[in-house]
Structure formats: C-alpha cells, structure tokens
Amino acid sequence: MSNVTAFQNGRQIASGPRDDVGRALAQALSEQDGTILVFEDSTGRVTDLDYRNIAPRSAGRPKLGVQSREVTLLPRHWDWLASQSGGASAALRRLIDQQRGNGRTQRESRDAAYRFMQAACGDMPQYEEALRALYSARPDEFQALISPWPADIVRYVNTLLGDEVADA
Structure with a gap:
C-alpha cells in the first residue's frame, strides 16, 4: 500500500497510508x-x-496499519528470521524499509519534487527560478528560493528530494 500526503491551502493536513489519509480528509x-x-x-x-x-479498520494494530498475510519461505529462511531481534516480522519490516530507502535515483527524486511543485506551487514566489535551480543542480540556490514558501510545502519538497537534499 502506497503512502500519500494531502495539502490544503499550502498546509499539510494528512500523510500516511491511503485509507488513513482518506479518513482524515x-x-x-x-x-x-x-x-x-x-x-x-x-x-x-x-x-x-x-x-x-472508507471502511473502518479491522481489529489488530490499527495505528500501525498491520495486515496479516501469508509468506512462504524455506526452512533456512525461517531459521534465520527467528534468530533476529524482534522476531520474523520485525526483521522483515527492517529489510523492506532498508530496501525502500534505496529505491529512487536522484533523477526520480527530482522528478517527483517537480511533479509536486507543478501541481501545488505554481503561484508561489520565485517558482520558475526554483525549478531552474532544481534541474541545474544548484541546491543552495534552490533552498533559498523556496524558503519563503509555507513550511509544510518546503518540508514535503525536501522529503521528495530525499538524499539529494542531504548530499547538498
């Protein structure tokens, strides 16, 4: 299940799994x-x-959005998972989160930020200059240009950029 983020008038109003955001909306x-x-x-x-x-959530751990499903592994995989701290479920979640963090290239991150900015930031001051700085790999200038924008917008743009912002 993919995560989404909702904005209203430049302010983030919800973020998380689609069903949770739907209820918040x-x-x-x-x-x-x-x-x-x-x-x-x-x-x-x-x-x-x-x-x-939006259907109400079933019993379980609703705040975490935990869903029980079947996973088929060989005995050696179950043995390894059982030896990990927190058990099999925790180990699988850590492995998945680690791989998800490595999932996007710099270009994909930049394109994601561009798509968001195109839809939500077109009327922000210095919008076009910010896009030029984004695609010209001038991160300091880009950050300076978007700094007057609403804090939630800037935070989300930087979230979409991910490691690209950290590397700047």
Missing part, C-alpha cells in the same frame, strides 16, 4: 472548505482519493 472536509490536493509520496504525482466510503 473526510474529517477535514466536514470542518472546512477549500481545495485539497493529494500526492503519491513515491512519485510526487497528484492522485485521486475516494474518502467518502
């Missing part, structure tokens, strides 16, 4: 008016989210 829309944009965290693309009929 249903609540937000009942309390206030305004356009809400939802973005896929992995690509920065605008996505549709049907928040009208």
Whole structure:
C-alpha cells in the first residue's frame, strides 16, 4: 500500500497510508472548505482519493496499519528470521524499509519534487527560478528560493528530494 500526503491551502493536513489519509480528509472536509490536493509520496504525482466510503479498520494494530498475510519461505529462511531481534516480522519490516530507502535515483527524486511543485506551487514566489535551480543542480540556490514558501510545502519538497537534499 502506497503512502500519500494531502495539502490544503499550502498546509499539510494528512500523510500516511491511503485509507488513513482518506479518513482524515473526510474529517477535514466536514470542518472546512477549500481545495485539497493529494500526492503519491513515491512519485510526487497528484492522485485521486475516494474518502467518502472508507471502511473502518479491522481489529489488530490499527495505528500501525498491520495486515496479516501469508509468506512462504524455506526452512533456512525461517531459521534465520527467528534468530533476529524482534522476531520474523520485525526483521522483515527492517529489510523492506532498508530496501525502500534505496529505491529512487536522484533523477526520480527530482522528478517527483517537480511533479509536486507543478501541481501545488505554481503561484508561489520565485517558482520558475526554483525549478531552474532544481534541474541545474544548484541546491543552495534552490533552498533559498523556496524558503519563503509555507513550511509544510518546503518540508514535503525536501522529503521528495530525499538524499539529494542531504548530499547538498
């Protein structure tokens, strides 16, 4: 299940699994008016989210979004998993998170930030100059240009950029 982030008027109002964000949007829309944009965290693309009929969560660990499913492994794999701290489930989650962190190239991260900025930041000051700095690999200038933007917007752009920001 992919994670998404929702913005309303330049402010992040929800982030996480699609169902959780859908429930948050249903609540937000009942309390206030305004356009809400939802973005896929992995690509920065605008996505549709049907928040009208979000089913309640089943029993379990709802805050973590834990789902029980079957995994088929050889005995040697189960033995190795059983020897890891926290047990098999914790070891699998750590391995998956480690691989997910290594999943995007610099270009994919930059493109994700661009798609988000194109949809959510077109009316921000210095928008076009910021895009030029982004694609010209001038990270200090890029950060300076987006710094006057709403904090949630800047934070999300930098999240989409990931390691590219850390390497600057």
